[in-house]
Amino acid sequence: MNVFDTWLIALIHNAAVPSRGFVHLVELVVDMNLFKGLILIAMLWWIWFRPVTSSGQDSAAVRQYHREIVVIAIASGFIALLAGRLLAHHLPFRLRPMYVPELRAYFPEANVDEPVLRTWSSFPSDHSMLWCAVAMGIFFASRPAGIYALFHAIVLIGLPRIYLGLHYPTDVLAGIALGIGIVCVMNIRAIRTRFCAPILAFAQYSPGVFFGAAFVLSFELTTQFSELRVLAHEMIHGM
Template identity: 45%
Template sequence: MNSFDSSIETYLSNIHFAQFATRTIEAIADLYTFKGLVLVPVLWWMWFQQDERREWRREMVLATLLSGIVALFLGRLLTHWLPFRVRPVYNADLHLHFADSNIKDALLSSWSSFPSDHAMLWMAIATGIFLVSRSVGVLAILYTMLFICVPRAYLGFHYPTDLLVGAAVGIGITYVMTRDAIRVRYATLALRWIELRPGPSAMLAFILCIELVTQFDELRKLASGVVKNL
């Protein structure tokens, strides 16, 4: 572990709150309510705003959602492609004692910590919000940092560099996907189809947003189970 990660993780592991505060931090880190169910509704609010920039904003919302999906799946792929990195909470060589956690399951112990797919996904979404509205976007980015990234470092699920690299990649994906030259190639066409087919498009948007909020976890578990049985 590099000195940057070591100093921060050592500092965080020495901070121990009362049991109620620790359980609250665990809930914030674990529950979808404190992640996608905060940021995705902001995109819906932006979608239904009515002004002269309505079409551009809707294209940006579509580009942001696609950026989030790309960031999530790229993050999952990178954890398999890159060298395995043991999460701090499972690394006995660090001799660190993190706050007790009920979320230390077998899945996390066998899942590389680098990079953080949480940071990639939700910073990608927060960046899209920022590009549409600076004031709301600043709040979204701060929320992502304080309520999604920091708790995962505090509980020992990620090293700081896992989160920083994940956040940087997520920001980069959204920045590229929302550029005019790229966005118009898919978002404009998608928006035309949505206007022509409001019923099916609303249904698909509902399903997509649920899966994004839950980070496709159930579909991933289902696919994993099918593969194992085959």
């Protein structure tokens, strides 16, 4: 545990409202998919269908770019989740701060529905990686919407997890940096256009199948594959 983590955990603890009602509110923010990522996923759908005011060739190019952004934002989210699990598996195990006896006094007694916390390393924060990647993708398509999306990912997703002891500050900061870095690489024009071309072609060829699959992917990203993660955990540790 480094000095920066200790200092910021103590700072958040001292600045928090000392009431059970406030803790319950933070628990809801952490547990509810509405605050985790549903709003950001809805913003991606808005970007896909948003009207383009420019005319002629420019209109088609802008619409194409917006849809490429949606594709790379979702792809970056998947890459972020995979990268987060690989890093957590190969780096030294880091126990969640809420389970560290020396730090327990800094965190409130909270009821958080996270059945795999004790067995999954806390570094890096996969929540921050995923939703900062999505938020940065939104930023590429619309700066005003992207500013809110980044605020949402950092303040409503990352910060409450530090407050409850689910992550160290450096877990969240590393997740933010990695998530934003992944989507920035994916947004390099040569990578973006080559990656998105077959997906957008499929969307035009078979829109019914495409949007059905997009709905399922949206749901799984919103829940961060929670049911599949629990199933995998039970298969590995319960048998």
